[in-house]
Amino acid sequence: MKKLLYLNYFALALPFALALPAIFDVNLLIFALLSTMITGALQVIIALILLLITSNNSHLYLYCVLTISFFVLWKIFDVEYWLFALPPILAVYLTYIIHEEYKKSIL
Numbered sequence: 001m002k003k004l005l006y007l008n009y010f011a012l013a014l015p016f017a018l019a020l021p022a023i024f025d026v027n028l029l030i031f032a033l034l035s036t037m038i039t040g041a042l043q044v045i046i047a048l049i050l051l052l053i054t055s056n057n058s059h060l061y062l063y064c065v066l067t068i069s070f071f072v073l074w075k076i077f078d079v080e081y082w083l084f085a086l087p088p089i090l091a092v093y094l095t096y097i098i099h100e101e102y103k104k105s106i107l
Helices: 002-023 024-054 058-076 079-104
Strands: none
Touching: 002 024, 002 079, 024 058, 024 079, 058 079
16 A cells, blocks of 8 residues: 555656756656656556455545546547646545555554
8 A cells, every 4th residue: 555655646746846847948848748647547547456455445436437527528528628627636636545545554
């Protein structure tokens, strides 16, 4: 569980770490923007692993439903800017789920 927690921290920190060199060259900001896709993929993989480990967590099922609904809504509405508020919310929600599962595993 601790490895999943650290992997989540890495996934969340990656775009911010890649945005730091953009202070010197704005063209490097594209790497930070592209790394958000890696963050999303890592978080979906983490959620699936957690789902295999703890299949009785209703928060994980809600996370999966919200993630699938994001992609369905993205397909239905071509590019709606309000839709891009959902991935950061999902990232925070999965971080909350991981912390709660980590606390349970310690006790």
